[in-house]
Amino acid sequence: MSSKDLGYQIVYRGEMLPYFVEGGWVFFQRLKEYGGGYWLGRTYHDAFIFGLERPTSLSDGIDFIFLTIATERNSAKFDDEFKLT
Template sequence: MGGKDSNFKVVYRGEKLENFREGEWVFFQRPKECGGGYWFGRTYAFCFWLEFGKPTSLAQGMGYLLALDSIKHRLEEFDDDQFGLPF
């Protein structure tokens, strides 16, 4: 599974996700017979929430997480000049 420093886990074919935290990112590897790739989403107490509606590659999912991390620090920013009233 994923390393301790990463912000996600990878569960390979034949493995189980023994422990998880609420909202943790997880990649579940799909069987080769079904096209391979990974199901990617978040774990919650009673469900696994898919982030994408179709299987993805590990590289695409990690790229998504990197992009998400790069904008996370700007979520609380608000630019008053961006939204002006037309007078």
């Protein structure tokens, strides 16, 4: 899967986000002197909402995006036979 398939962009140090997609995922690269890695979140017209509360690697961030997409797709499914025990 490429970044276009998952809908994420990567902004490297010293660069700016060229455009944003409403609800799109963005990785912002951190300075190495502060630990490196990336901040991951979603962009909206008036907000940036962190997806993870800590810096992450690209591979862990992409895994998080996969899990989030799967959760969003299945969020409307209900099990009528579900019982708490």
